[in-house]
Amino acid sequence: MEIKSKLIVAVLLAASTLYSCKRNPYRVNISSIKADIQIDRLERDLFSINPEDIAARFPELKSRYGDILVLFSLAVNTGDINDTAYVDYLTAFCTDKQNNDVYRLVAETYPDLSGEEKDLEMAFRHYLHYFPGKEVPRVFTCITGFNASILTLSGEALLGISLDKYLGADCEYYPGLGIYQYMAARMSREYIVPDCMYGWASSVWDMEAMDYETGNVLTEIIHQGKLRYFMRCMLPEVEDELLFGFTPAQMNFCRNNEAQMWQYLVENDLIFKTDQFVIRKLVGEAPFTSYFTNESPGRAAVWIGFRIIESYMQKNRGANLEMLMNETDIQGILEKARYAPQ
Numbered sequence: 001m002e003i004k005s006k007l008i009v010a011v012l013l014a015a016s017t018l019y020s021c022k023r024n025p026y027r028v029n030i031s032s033i034k035a036d037i038q039i040d041r042l043e044r045d046l047f048s049i050n051p052e053d054i055a056a057r058f059p060e061l062k063s064r065y066g067d068i069l070v071l072f073s074l075a076v077n078t079g080d081i082n083d084t085a086y087v088d089y090l091t092a093f094c095t096d097k098q099n100n101d102v103y104r105l106v107a108e109t110y111p112d113l114s115g116e117e118k119d120l121e122m123a124f125r126h127y128l129h130y131f132p133g134k135e136v137p138r139v140f141t142c143i144t145g146f147n148a149s150i151l152t153l154s155g156e157a158l159l160g161i162s163l164d165k166y167l168g169a170d171c172e173y174y175p176g177l178g179i180y181q182y183m184a185a186r187m188s189r190e191y192i193v194p195d196c197m198y199g200w201a202s203s204v205w206d207m208e209a210m211d212y213e214t215g216n217v218l219t220e221i222i223h224q225g226k227l228r229y230f231m232r233c234m235l236p237e238v239e240d241e242l243l244f245g246f247t248p249a250q251m252n253f254c255r256n257n258e259a260q261m262w263q264y265l266v267e268n269d270l271i272f273k274t275d276q277f278v279i280r281k282l283v284g285e286a287p288f289t290s291y292f293t294n295e296s297p298g299r300a301a302v303w304i305g306f307r308i309i310e311s312y313m314q315k316n317r318g319a320n321l322e323m324l325m326n327e328t329d330i331q332g333i334l335e336k337a338r339y340a341p342q
Contacts, residue, residue: 026236035124040140075144123234130321150199225305250297259341312337
């Protein structure tokens with residue numbers, strides 16, 4: 001009886017392990033990989049200075065933040081940090097009433113970012129697993145007068161988070177800025193880390209810099225699919241809803257109508273369209289994708305791109321994530337994916 005009991009336990013454990021692996025094939029062993037992420041609070045350092053002291057304290061800020069200040073200044077349009085007039089522009093930004101009101105709201109909402117530090121550290125440990133030897137970015141927060149969400153600078157290991165774009169769906173400022181509710185729904189804390197990884201991937205593998213042969217619907221959805229696949233690899237435990245920015249109902253629509261959406265794109269000769277209007281309707285911000293139904297999410301075609309990439313990686317075991325992200329043969333990816341949704 002004891003041997004039989006042990007056998008049953010072993011079988012149950014094995015079944016549990018197999019189920020777990022099947023449920024989450026993106027989980028990898030990163031136990032030996034380190035990635036130190038400490039978030040610098042630029043907005044706190046800027047707005048805690050007496051405005052009369054900004055000029056005197058600027059050399060200290062410039063020394064500490066360097067290229068971060070350059071990236072921030074690009075986002076808020078305060079000019080060249082080496083320009084003699086820069087301190088005046090920075091002072092004007094820091095003394096603006098709305099900016100101060102927003103800063104106080106940010107400080108109240110985000111007194112601590114240790115959870116984000118932990119999650120970003122985990123994500124970049126995955127990054128180093130797939131891209132050993134790559135540089136982990138220096139991460140900072142700021143407010144940009146609602147000009148940006150995630151800040152990156154080509155060729156620089158910098159990643160900025162504009163916290164005024166993550167104040168929650170019911171933030172009083174968003175309606176006045178013309179931000180639709182379906183967009184504001186994604187401007188909350190849980191989207192910070194997924195948005196960071198999407199922003200980082202979009203910077204490292206910039207669409208234009210990739211120099212794809214053709215700028216058509218297929219290229220766009222596969223490129224976006226690559227970025228979402230990258231996010232899935234970096235954040236294996238995060239729900240699909242957060243990775244794609246869909247509601248649970250919209251996510252279910254994509255899962256349940258994958259074959260029909262792909263069939264519609266093929267039968268209506270949309271996948272090779274180069275018209276930017278068509279591309280925007282399929283992958284651009286919208287309450288729903290007009291080619292499908294009102295129940296579909298905007299950017300629904302990005303799900304199709306992701307599923308093509310999943311199929312490609314599953315059916316081409318010799319390919320790794322680095323090869324995928326650098327691959328520019330879009331037609332080759334589609335052919336090798338042998339994508340046939342049921």
